[in-house]
Amino acid sequence: MSAGQNPVVGEAVPQDVWDSLSQDANAVLVDVRSAAEWAFVGGPDxxxxxxxxxxxEWATFPGMSHNADFANQVLDALGGAAPSQAFFICRSGARSLSAAQTMAQTFAARGETVICVNVKEGFEGDLDxxxxxGALSGWKARGLSWVQS
Structure with a gap:
């Protein structure tokens, strides 16, 4: 990879992400929201x-400060095995796009070919x-499986 070149990150709607995860056992979904969001809002099931x-976490609540160790924590969570595809989800699709871009660069720098995809609409989607x-768009509004603790 030459200097200044960034890997391309794709985008997919929640149903297409579910379909891809259903068909590819080596694909992963990375929820980059904060621990507070996981606890109080729920998440994909x-x-x-x-x-x-x-x-x-891409950023930690309450200050939403960036998690400087994000890439290493994702790699640790993967247990050293690069997935075929990595889908990134947050509340509405903004943080997860940055996370997907970071991981696409990280995988490329390691010489690994991983398709990194942002989940458009995110978990809760746009404001109505x-x-x-949670009602207009996003993982929940599309009727995909989710759980709240």
Whole structure:
């Protein structure tokens, strides 16, 4: 990889992500939201696929300071095995895009070919007219499996 060149990160809607995870046992979903979001909002449930999302914070609540060790924590969560595809999800798709870009560069620098994809719409999606999330778009609104602790 030449200097200044960035790997391309794809984007996919939640249903396409679920379909890909269903068809590719070597694909992973990385939930980059904060621990507070996991606890109070819930998250994608992949138990029907016999696995769970990796949970690695991109930024920590309450200050939402960037997790400088994010890439290493993802690599640790993967246990040294590069997935075929890595899907990244956050609340609405912004943090997860940055996370996907970071990991695409990390995998490329390690000489690993991993397709990194941002989950468009995220877990909760866009704000509706009442300024609420979770009903208009996103993983939950699309009727995909999720769980709240």
């Amino acid at each position: 992949l138990s029907d696929l016999g696995r769970a999302p990796l949970q690695v 007219d009442a300024k609420h999330r």
